[in-house]
Structure formats: C-alpha cells, structure tokens
Amino acid sequence: MTFKPKIVPLGDSAVLVQFGDEIELATNQRVRALANLIDVSSTSEIIETVPAYATLLVHYDPLILSYAQIKNYLLVKMAQVADNQARKPRRIEVPVRYGGESGDDLESVARHCQLQMEDVIRIHSEKIYTVFMMGFTPGFPYMGKLDDAIITPRLKTPRTRVPAGTVAIAGSQTGIYPIDSPGGWQLIGWTPLQLFSPESESPFLFSPGDEVKFIVEK
C-alpha cells in the first residue's frame, strides 16, 4: 500500500517527511530514495538529512530558509523522486562469534523462542539484512528484519555497559554496538570488525541501505 507522504515540522529548523509508521523495506527504500535525491541536488540551505525506518528528517538553516520555502522545496523533490532511486546496495559480510561472554543473552533468547541455541545462530546468520537506518551512537546500524522465529523483546532493564562489537537483537531488528555504551538489546555475539574509526577516510563501516550477511565464526 502506498501511503501519501506527509510533511510536518519538528521545531523551526527541521522538517519530518513521514512515509509510514511500520518497519517495511519498501517504505524504507522510498525514504532513502528521497534522501539520495536531496543529497545529489542539495545546496547549502539544507544542512543534512537523516533517513530513518519510515521517515526522513531534513535539517535546514532558518536564517536562510523559511518553513514555507523548505516545504515547497521538498514537494518539488518528492514529485521528482522515483522509487528505484535508492543506490544499488553494497553487501558487507560480518564475521560473528555467537554466544560466550559477549553473547550473554543467547541462551535466554533461545529459551524465549523455544529453540536450541544452534537454531537461533543458524536463523540469525542465514538471512541477508538491510541497514534501515543508523543512530543511537556513532555507527550503530539498525538492521532487519529478523525471521519471526527469533523475534525477542528488548531487556526490561538495560545494561549500563555493552562492549563495542557486540551483536544484538530486539523486536524484529538486529544491530551491532560500535562503541562501548549502555544498551537494552539482547546480546547474542561479537564481531572483531571496527564499525567506527573517527580518524579514517571512511569513518563508518556501514551506510543506510547496505546489505549485511553475518558469517558464523567458530
């Protein structure tokens, strides 16, 4: 179903384009298509765009553009955007050591899903995920969607510290903690890959729209 996007203000220096309210690949592709179109044609009037699951947030400078002007600009761009405008996805392979100390919740996830731990690992690593959006901490990819068989709610009480590289799941999403931070997701494994290298030419391992495949490391 195509949902007619709505443009609403978030304060006086950002506007939110709402494409839907569900985690759906098709909706997310429309979000990223608009983000890409704005990025290639953007002038200094637009500070940056933040694509999320089903919305695009556009930050602008109210000393240069009024709300009416940014709204008109977005209406023009939305008329130009084609649904296939999203970039061709990159495929990134992520080696994971499942379970053990860094995957502390693997056992309770298996119990919750009434599966063996091996099944959770197999199901989690079989699917190719899409990076729907990034947020929370620098370089954190929100990926999905998980197979229904391993959907598990987030923890009741978040941990105060989750180490960098920890692979986790929550609801229908999976993610990787790029830096040591608090975290409320279920921890199932660990990857040696560095997701955020502030001094590097390309500081982030992932970008929104990437495809990700987890590879089981013994």
Add this chain to the structure above:
Amino acid sequence: MSLEVVDVSGLVTIQDSGRKGWRRFGVPTSGPMDAFAFRAANKLAGNPNECAVIEIGLSDATFQIMQDCVTAVAGVGYKLSIYIWEFPLWSSFFVRAGWKIRFNKTDDGMWAYLAVSGGIQTHPILGSRSTYLRGAFGGFEGRQLQAGDVIKTVSLSHSSPEIAARTLPEEARPVYTQNQTINVIMGPQANYLTDESIQTFLSSEYSISLTSDRMGYRLEGPALTHRDKTELISEGMTFGAIQVPSNGQPIVIMADGPSTGGYPKIGAVASADLPLLAQCVPNQSRIRFRETTVTKAQEKYRAVFEGLQKIVPDE
C-alpha cells in the same frame, strides 16, 4: 601560541559550531549549549561564527593566557575576573601574556564561553573541534578539560587591540532569567498524548532535574499520559526536541543528544529560546511552556541573530 588550564571543577569542554553532516551515521552535532552566547563570544573576539571556543559549565574555572591576545567572554552564571580586575561578561578584552582569567560560578545561569581571537586550534574530528563526551572524541582528547592541559590557539600575524573593550549591550541580548517562559512548536507526535496532557504541559510549571547533562534536560513536573502507544519506530531528532518516555516526564534533547530516538515528541523548543532553556539551573529555575508557530519562531530567531550581527559587525 597557547592557553593553559590552571584549575577546573566543572564541565569544561572545547566546542565549535557543531559537527554537521554525520547525523545519518548516528553522530550528534554537539556544539554549544547556548548558541547565542557562543556566537556573541566569537563576534566580540573578531572570529568567524564557527570558531572553536571553551565552554565553561557548572562550576569554577581558571585559565592562563600565554601570550598577548584579544579574548572575549559571553554567557550567564559567572563572575569574571582578569588579572586583578573584575569585568562584565559579554565583552572583549586585551589580555597580556601570563594573566589569569577566572570564572566564578553564580546561581543565575549555567554556561559561559571564552573565545580567543583566531580560535582554539585542536585536531578536528569529522570536520569539527566540538567535544562529544560519550563518543570520547573531538575537542581536547575527546574529554573535559583538566588542570594542566595546554590548549593551542592560532598565531595571529597581527595583534588587534582595537577589537578589545567592546561590549554587547544588554538590549541586544535575550532576557535570561530563572523564571522562564519557553516557546514550543507542537508536534509531530503530540497526538500520542491525551488532550488533557497537552493542556497540562502548556499550563504547568516544570523544573530541570539534577540528572540533566549536555545530552538532555529532564523536566520535573506533572507527568503526561500517553493515549495508547508509548514508543514509535526510531526517527531523526533535533536539539530542542521534547520527548515523552513511558514514565511521562518530558526530556528536552540538548547539544550532545542522540541523532535519532523512539519516544514520541510532543514538540520542539523554538531555536531562539534554546539558549534561554540551556541557561536554566537544575532544581532552581521555574519553566513554563507556551505554544508558538514555526513562522513566529523563525521570525524571532532571525531577529535575535540579526540583531547580534548589526551590533557587532564583522571585521
């Protein structure tokens, strides 16, 4: 050219105008808590708007200037002394090598900005010198300043004492008070809360919790009630967004706040009023929220910042 941190007991960091273009990767902009005072300090020091300065927060701090230069200080909540004299804030000064600049905390505000002519010169990360404490990068080694730190400043080929001794007149500054009414643009998820809660939010007095920091100001006051869902799927956020988590106590996202979030946003603070809110002292200030429109908020924002431009023209 440098300045030395002699003594600090508060939250003192290096901030420039913020880290732009990385929010889609989950990197907050950081930057000053009070963008008006930040910009005024740079203008008074003869600097471009985006120059890095020292943000002094929460408590006392003392710096020593290592060479003759022009500095400027703007902000609220401090008594300023340079060498042996007391000076008003919102002014620029010609400072001699070896002189000390002292900030003594008072209870009428939170943040002050020390700009040095030419700007602070630390190594930029992702295009910015702003400190992001949780990410432990930017500014000076990604951390708060400590006694003994030596901060590099730019070497100016000419000293320009003529820009010293300028003051931003009081009528050009916003009215900072601890009994503040803050304008809010409502939405985009105000409809996640009951009509009664919207009324409560716009008619009650709130204070700021002591657990607040550069990431967010937690409001204490009447709790708000969600109609049904207490969470949405994550989406972009902005400095000033007012989220309402499941406990019903609103949180205003501040400079180091995350770039995305999943709690309903009842609205966002008008940009012109963010400095006023930032300067409200936890547990002491009394805050009320008033609804405004985007158009009115943008007009006020332009008036405030263009006023600054007129009074302190570029060099």
